[in-house]
Structures are given as C-alpha cells and as structure tokens.
Amino acid sequence: MKxxxxxxxxxxxxxxxEAAIEAIRDFDNTGIGILEISHRTPGWERVMAExxxxxxxxxxxxxxxxxxxxxGGASTQFFHVPANLLNKKAAYLQTGVWAKKAAKEAKxxxxxxxxxxxxxxxxxxxxxxxxxxxxxxxxxxTTNNTIYGTEIRYDMxxxxxxxxxxxxxxxxxxVDVSKYALIYGGAQKNxxxxxxxxxxxxxxxxxxxxxxxxxxxxxxxxAAEEDKNISMFNTPPVFPIFVMYETLKWVKKLGGLEAMNxxxxxxxxxxxxxxxxNSMFVGTAAKEDRSIMNVCxxxxxxxxxxxxxxxxxxxxxxxxxxxxxxSVGGFRASIYNACPVESVKALVACMQEFEAANK
Ligand SMILES: *Cc1c(COP(=O)(O)O)cnc(C)c1O
Numbered sequence: 001m002k003x004x005x006x007x008x009x010x011x012x013x014x015x016x017x018e019a020a021i022e023a024i025r026d027f028d029n030t031g032i033g034i035l036e037i038s039h040r041t042p043g044w045e046r047v048m049a050e051x052x053x054x055x056x057x058x059x060x061x062x063x064x065x066x067x068x069x070x071x072g073g074a075s076t077q078f079f080h081v082p083a084n085l086l087n088k089k090a091a092y093l094q095t096g097v098w099a100k101k102a103a104k105e106a107k108x109x110x111x112x113x114x115x116x117x118x119x120x121x122x123x124x125x126x127x128x129x130x131x132x133x134x135x136x137x138x139x140x141x142t143t144n145n146t147i148y149g150t151e152i153r154y155d156m157x158x159x160x161x162x163x164x165x166x167x168x169x170x171x172x173x174x175v176d177v178s179k180y181a182l183i184y185g186g187a188q189k190n191x192x193x194x195x196x197x198x199x200x201x202x203x204x205x206x207x208x209x210x211x212x213x214x215x216x217x218x219x220x221x222x223a224a225e226e227d228k229n230i231s232m233f234n235t236p237p238v239f240p241i242f243v244m245y246e247t248l249k250w251v252k253k254l255g256g257l258e259a260m261n262x263x264x265x266x267x268x269x270x271x272x273x274x275x276x277x278n279s280m281f282v283g284t285a286a287k288e289d290r291s292i293m294n295v296c297x298x299x300x301x302x303x304x305x306x307x308x309x310x311x312x313x314x315x316x317x318x319x320x321x322x323x324x325x326x327s328v329g330g331f332r333a334s335i336y337n338a339c340p341v342e343s344v345k346a347l348v349a350c351m352q353e354f355e356a357a358n359k
Pocket of ligand 1: 008072073075076098142144145146165166167168185186187189
C-alpha cells in the first residue's frame with residue numbers, strides 16, 4: 001500500500017476517483033462519457049450549479065459573493081487580481097515564493113508595497129509586526145505557504161480589502177468569507193485535480209476599475225450568467241470540475257468544514273508530536289505558525305548524514321512524495337483533507353522505527 005504525501009497534485013478521496021472513472025464511461029446515465037459531452041447539456045449544467053451550491057454551503061459564502069471556476073491555475077490569478085483590483089497601489093505580505101510571485105505580477109498594474117517578508121529565514125515564520133497601508137487598494141496574503149509549512153490559520157481584521165491565495169488550505173477549516181474581498185486558488189491541493197481555479201469575489205468589485213481589460217481577464221465576464229447560477233462564458237474545465245464536485249460531496253458527507261478541521265488538526269498533531277519527540281528529526285517552521293496541511297522537517301543536528309537513509313527507509317514502507325522542496329531540504333509531508341489518518345500513522349510508525357534502528 002502507498003501512502004501519498006505529495007504536495008499537489010495530490011491524494012484525492014477514493015470515492016471521488018471512482019465516481020470520476022465511472023463518469024468517463026457514462027456520465028449521468030446518458031450513455032456518453034463526461035469527456036465527450038457538451039458543456040451545455042442539462043446534466044452538466046446541473047453539476048455546475050450543484051458544485052457552486054456546495055461551495056456556498058460548505059464555506060457559508062454570503063449572497064453578495066460570486067464563485068467562479070476558471071482555468072489557468074493560481075498563477076494566472078496573480079495577474080487577474082491586480083488587473084481587476086489594483087488602481088494605484090497594493091500591499092503584499094511576503095511569506096513565500098508564491099506570495100513573491102503574486103507581488104511580481106501586481107507590479108505590471110501599479111505600485112506594490114511589501115509590508116513584511118520572512119525571506120530572511122527561508123520563510124520559516126509568518127511576520128507579525130507590520131502596518132497595512134490604508135491608502136492601498138487591497139492587502140494580499142497567502143494563507144498557507146505550501147513549500148515552508150507555515151499558515152495563517154485565522155481570518156484577520158483588515159482595514160482595506162483583503163485578498164487571499166488559499167490554494168493549499170481552502171476547505172481545511174471554516175472561513176469567515178465576509179472578511180475577504182477575494183479568495184482564490186488552484187484546486188489541486190485540497191479540492192480536486194489540476195485544471196480548475198476557484199475565485200470567490202465580492203460582487204461590488206466586479207467592474208470596479210475603469211481599466212480596459214481583455215474579456216477573459218475581466219471577472220465580470222465570468223460572473224455574467226450568475227442569475228442562472230451557472231457561469232460558463234467559455235468551455236469550463238469540465239472534468240476537473242466534476243472531480244471537485246465529487247470531492248466536495250465527500251467533504252459534506254464527512255460533516256463539512258468543522259469536522260474537516262477537527263480531523264486535520266488531529267492528523268497534524270500526530271505528526272508534529274512525533275517530530276518534537278523523535279531525536280532524529282526537527283521541524284523547520286516556527287511552532288506558532290505551523291501549517292496543518294504541509295509538515296516540514298529535517299534531520300536533527302548530528303544526524304544530517306542520515307537523510308538519504310531515511311528517504312530509502314520510508315520509501316520501502318510505502319511513503320510517497322515526502323521529499324522537501326529544494327529550497328527547504330529535508331522532508332515535507334502534505335496531509336491535505338483527503339490524506340487518511342492511517343497514512344499519517346504509518347509515517348509516524350516509520351519515523352519511530354527509524355529512530356530505534358539508528359540509536
Ligand atoms: C501550488 C500553489 C500555487 C500555484 O498554483 P498553480 O495552480 O500551479 O498556478 C500558488 N499558491 C500557492 C499557495 C500554492 O500552493
């Protein structure tokens with residue numbers, strides 16, 4: 001058995017995968033597979049509408065917000081956001097390379113003020129002392145820093161519009177959406193496969209600026225058919241949305257985001273407790289900023305030479321995808337929603353076994 005700790009794309013709920021396989025054979029009892037149908041068939045329009053309804057329900061998204069499913073990944077949102085929202089100046093919190101890349105794209109549209117950065121310590125913490133400039137059009141944060149295993153796990157009060165890249169912790173806990181102007185992310189960490197990008201945007205921001213935008217870049221284009229609860233300006237990523245639909249049905253069945261959060265905290269505690277207890281390993285992220293989604297650790301001082309050996313040891317026991325990002329080194333276990341607690345327990349057991357064998 002394999003234990004999949006990949007950082008994204010990553011493990012999906014087995015039920016969602018099985019449903020997807022069936023839909024490729026025969027979608028909605030039409031006798032035609034989902035990869036081969038028109039996105040204007042009623043069956044598909046129903047899936048689109050129900051998927052948006054699931055987002056609304058699970059995240060308790062207020063009525064004055066639109067939910068868009070686009071292509072291009074979170075990286076495309078790095079420029080869609082400023083194109084639509086940045087008039088003169090935007091503020092960014094630099095908590096990792098994704099945040100840095102987001103700020104870079106914003107510079108095409110106006111001034112960018114980086115209010116704080118944790119680059120000095122390889123983004124191993126979330127800066128706390130900073131002032132959000134009230135003359136900026138919005139403040140951009142990355143709630144979970146996938147590469148470094150740090151997370152802003154609360155909904156902050158912000159004096160200006162708050163924009164969040166939630167690619168890697170969306171649907172991992174309840175979120176007070178009303179505190180955000182816009183939330184976006186790629187689906188491939190926590191809500192589905194690669195290929196679909198979600199954007200939750202407060203309605204008054206649609207068409208806010210006078211800037212002339214290309215049709216596809218303008219959020220207004222994609223929200224145009226909201227009265228029908230379906231937004232399909234062009235062909236949506238049908239198959240990724242279908243897998244997202246099945247994934248969210250699974251989240252709902254488990255009890256929604258309160259339940260999801262509880263399970264995620266339990267999984268993260270199991271792993272962090274072992275890292276802190278085990279003499280062979282140390283965590284790399286500041287304890288108060290530890291992510292419940294990506295758990296980063298390295299060999300403890302004096303054991304650095306055993307990194308390759310542990311990697312081999314873990315591989316033999318079915319662990320997949322635990323190599324840390326090259327900028328951090330060591331190991332990273334991504335334990336998103338769909339990662340079963342059994343996999344976390346297997347990794348903990350593997351770390352204990354390794355310690356016993358190397359003492
Ligand atoms: C993975 C990731 C991205 C990049 O997403 P793409 O969909 O590949 O563009 C951006 N931000 C965060 C926080 C991520 O984890």
